[in-house]
Amino acid sequence: MSYMTIRQIRHQMCLNKLRELGCKVVKIQGVMFYVKYQLDDLKISYMYHINQDNTYYLERIKPYIVSVGDLKSEEDIVNTIKIDIEQFKNAKKSKNFKDFITVDKEISTTVRAFEDLYLYYNISKEDTRLIKDEINSVKKLLKEVKNRSKRVYHDKDPEVLEDL
Numbered sequence: 001m002s003y004m005t006i007r008q009i010r011h012q013m014c015l016n017k018l019r020e021l022g023c024k025v026v027k028i029q030g031v032m033f034y035v036k037y038q039l040d041d042l043k044i045s046y047m048y049h050i051n052q053d054n055t056y057y058l059e060r061i062k063p064y065i066v067s068v069g070d071l072k073s074e075e076d077i078v079n080t081i082k083i084d085i086e087q088f089k090n091a092k093k094s095k096n097f098k099d100f101i102t103v104d105k106e107i108s109t110t111v112r113a114f115e116d117l118y119l120y121y122n123i124s125k126e127d128t129r130l131i132k133d134e135i136n137s138v139k140k141l142l143k144e145v146k147n148r149s150k151r152v153y154h155d156k157d158p159e160v161l162e163d164l
Contacts, residue, residue: 142164
C-alpha cells in the first residue's frame with residue numbers, strides 16, 4: 001500500500017484546481033507538468049517543474065514564451081495561471097489582440113537574436129551602447145503608451161511595467 005505525502009496531496013489538489021479552471025494537465029517524468037488551456041481559437045500553455053528545494057519554476061510557452069520564474073507553492077502556480085488566463089480572456093476582447101500577439105512574438109525573437117549575437121560574435125562597446133540606446137527608446141515608448149492608455153485589468157498590478 002502506498003502512502004501519499006502531504007506535498008503529494010497538496011500538489012494533487014493543485015492539479016484538481018487547474019482542471020476546474022478548464023486546463024488539461026499532463027505529467028512528464030514525475031516532476032514536470034504541461035498545462036494546456038483553450039480559449040476559443042487561442043492555445044495557452046504552461047510548463048512547470050518542481051525544483052529540488054520544493055519550489056516551482058513556471059513558464060508560459062504559448063502563445064509566446066514568458067518565464068514567470070520560481071514560485072513558492074502549488075497555490076502560487078494555480079493563482080498565477082488563473083490570473084494569466086483571466087488577463088488573456090480580457091485582452092482577447094481587443095480588436096488589436098492578434099497584432100499584440102504578433103508584436104510579442106517578434107520581441108521574443110529579438111531577444112533570442114540578441115543572445116545569438118553576443119554568444120557568436122565579439123560585439124564592440126559602441127555597438128552594445130547603440131543596442132542599449134534602442135532598448136531604452138522602446139522602454140520609453142512603452143511607458144508613454146501606458147500613460148495614454150486606459151487600464152482594463154485591475155485584479156493584479158503589473159509586475160514589470162512600473163519599473164521601466
